[in-house]
Amino acid sequence: MKETQMSNFVEKTKMREKDCLCVNMDIDNEVSKMNIKSTEDTGVDTSIPMDSQDDSSNQVKGKEKEELSDSMGKLNIDEGSSSSLGGDSSSTFKKKPVIIIVVGMADLAMLKIRRAKYDSGHSSVGSGKTTFLNRLVYHTHVSNYRGYVINLDPAVMTLPFGANIDIRDTVRYKEVMKQFNLGPNGGILTSLNLFATKFDEVVSVIERRADELDYVLVDTPGQIEIFTWSASGAIITEAFASTFPTVVTYVVDTPRSSSPVTFMSNMLYACSILYKTRLPLVLAFNKTDVAQHQFALEWMEDFEAFQAAINADDSYSSTLTQSLSLVLDEFYKNLRSVGVSAVSGAGMDDFFKAIEASSEEYMETYKADLDKRRAEKQRLEEERRKENMDKLRKDMEKSNGETVVLSTGLKNKEENSISKGMMDEEGEEEDEDIELFSEDEDAIDEDEDEEEVSRYSF
Numbered sequence: 001m002k003e004t005q006m007s008n009f010v011e012k013t014k015m016r017e018k019d020c021l022c023v024n025m026d027i028d029n030e031v032s033k034m035n036i037k038s039t040e041d042t043g044v045d046t047s048i049p050m051d052s053q054d055d056s057s058n059q060v061k062g063k064e065k066e067e068l069s070d071s072m073g074k075l076n077i078d079e080g081s082s083s084s085l086g087g088d089s090s091s092t093f094k095k096k097p098v099i100i101i102v103v104g105m106a107d108l109a110m111l112k113i114r115r116a117k118y119d120s121g122h123s124s125v126g127s128g129k130t131t132f133l134n135r136l137v138y139h140t141h142v143s144n145y146r147g148y149v150i151n152l153d154p155a156v157m158t159l160p161f162g163a164n165i166d167i168r169d170t171v172r173y174k175e176v177m178k179q180f181n182l183g184p185n186g187g188i189l190t191s192l193n194l195f196a197t198k199f200d201e202v203v204s205v206i207e208r209r210a211d212e213l214d215y216v217l218v219d220t221p222g223q224i225e226i227f228t229w230s231a232s233g234a235i236i237t238e239a240f241a242s243t244f245p246t247v248v249t250y251v252v253d254t255p256r257s258s259s260p261v262t263f264m265s266n267m268l269y270a271c272s273i274l275y276k277t278r279l280p281l282v283l284a285f286n287k288t289d290v291a292q293h294q295f296a297l298e299w300m301e302d303f304e305a306f307q308a309a310i311n312a313d314d315s316y317s318s319t320l321t322q323s324l325s326l327v328l329d330e331f332y333k334n335l336r337s338v339g340v341s342a343v344s345g346a347g348m349d350d351f352f353k354a355i356e357a358s359s360e361e362y363m364e365t366y367k368a369d370l371d372k373r374r375a376e377k378q379r380l381e382e383e384r385r386k387e388n389m390d391k392l393r394k395d396m397e398k399s400n401g402e403t404v405v406l407s408t409g410l411k412n413k414e415e416n417s418i419s420k421g422m423m424d425e426e427g428e429e430e431d432e433d434i435e436l437f438s439e440d441e442d443a444i445d446e447d448e449d450e451e452e453v454s455r456y457s458f
Contacts, residue, residue, distance in 0.1 A: 097148065097206070097213035098359045099240045100136070103220050103227060103273060104129025104251035104286075105266070127253040128286045132342040133219050134160040139348045140215060148206065148216045152236070154191035155184065155221065163219075165202055167195050189226050196232035203239050215355075216244070228273050237277050241370060245359040248273060249282045254339070255291040260310040263299060264321040264328075271331050279366060280358035283337035288346060293339035300332040 104127035133149075138161075140147035151163040154173040159166075171194050177187035206216060218240075220227045227233040240246045250270045257263040274281045285293035299306040306325055310318050336354045340347035 095245060095363070096210060097146075097216050097244060098355060099216045099218065099244050099246040100355060101218045101220065101237065101240070101246065101248045101279075102129055102133050102136075102251060103224055103248060104132070104222065105224055105253065105269065127251045128342045129222065129251045130156070130160065130219060132251050132284065132286055132340065133217055135340075135342045135345055135348065136217050136351075137161045139345065139352075140217075143352075146212055146214045148209070148213050150202070150216065150218045152192065152195070152227070153188075153219055153221045154195075155188050159219075165205070167191065170198070171195050185223055185226060188221050188223060189230055189232070192221065192226065192230065192232040196235045199236055199239050203243055207243065210244075216240075224269065228276055234276075237279065241277075241279055241366075242374070245362045245367075247280045247282060247355055247358040247362065248277055249284050249355075251284050251286050252296075254285045254287045254293050254296065257285070257296055258291060260299075260306065260313070261317050261321050263296060264324055267328055267331070268324065270335070271328060274331075274335075278369065280362050281335065282351070282354045282358055283335060284351060285337065285339045286342055288339040289341040289344045293337075297337065300335070300337065303329055 137147060137149055139145075149161060149163045150165045151159060152167050154167045154171055154176075156168075171191040173187055173191050176182065176191050176194070177184070180186070180190060182190060206213070237246065237248075250273055252266050257266055270281060270283060285296055299309065303325065307322065310322050310325070336358060338347055338350045338354050340351050
């Protein structure tokens with residue numbers, strides 16, 4: 001019996017092995033028919049894991065990660081995109097044209113006339129800024145320089161030169177004053193702020209014509225503080241300086257500066273412009289056809305000569321000026337100054353030589369400082385953006401990519417309005433019940449009166 005059982009067991013095992021071989025052969029044939037390649041050819045691992053629970057959990061985690069990455073991609077968040085946004089500042093910088101921003105002091109008497117009648121003709125008759133710019137335009141044409149003119153004074157009525165870009169074509173100064181109920185200075189400042197919001201378009205226009213230009217001449221409002229100490233003035237100067245070599249020219253009224261106090265006032269203005277804009281500064285002593293500027297150069301170079309000139313005045317302002325001259329002694333050493341005449345055209349060649357030297361100084365010194373400040377600003381922006389991105393990623397991981405409903409208070413308002421409406425409807429129903437009840441009472445009272453009358457009727 002045992003032998004027969006063993007023989008039967010052996011035969012059954014052999015039959016099972018044959019069935020397994022047949023099944024394997026069939027599977028191989030089916031695989032060959034479907035042209036399924038091996039893992040060595042495709043590089044894909046087709047092995048089946050033994051633990052189905054681990055597989056399902058891994059698949060769920062993989063799906064969650066894919067959903068998170070998809071959602072982050074929809075939000076256009078990329079870790080390496082922040083570095084590409086900044087770009088290379090040197091690649092967009094152009095060495096030509098040179099931007100010349102002309103700044104000048106306005107005359108107080110002329111400002112009073114403008115406040116009264118708004119027909120001054122020029123914004124800065126005090127220092128001759130607009131006349132000087134007109135001479136620059138004429139000199140560029142005569143010297144075959146390719147120039148481009150921009151007017152940033154919205155209150156000027158007429159210009160002696162043609163402007164390629166004029167703020168008056170975009171912003172109406174008097175309409176701004178009426179609409180916002182402003183005075184003359186407030187109207188100029190607001191007009192300049194409105195124009196500064198679209199100043200990137202002005203820079204793009206100059207960039208397209210950069211190869212065709214040598215100089216860009218910019219006329220500014222006569223109220224010097226409006227341009228130099230306003231946000232719009234900073235936006236305009238930084239927009240120019242980040243793309244082209246930029247030089248600021250401060251026009252000084254030479255005959256008025258013969259007084260030591262007035263001279264020191266002009267030097268303080270020049271110092272404030274230099275440190276506010278952080279750009280090369282050229283002093284243009286205008287009206288040399290009326291008074292030579294040699295005394296100003298002597299006062300800037302020789303401290304004792306200026307002290308001798310100021311000792312003749314014993315007022316408080318002269319004492320203050322004497323103290324300030326000690327502070328500005330170092331300021332004069334790194335300052336370029338030329339004498340010019342906007343009427344006769346004297347000194348124009350020296351002025352453009354000073355502009356060229358200032359543009360070279362800009363490329364060597366000021367541009368490096370500008371790139372450093374831009375890099376620091378970009379670094380801070382990247383850090384802030386990285387913090388926001390990390391915070392967003394953590395929030396999305398907590399919510400598992402699900403949509404988060406923010407509480408805006410609208411739902412509570414709707415519930416309150418619905419409950420209020422229900423209360424109003426209940427109140428109306430009560431009013432109707434009260435009215436019906438009162439009508440029934442009136443009918444009952446009338447019946448009772450009729451009964452009493454019938455009782456006492458004869």
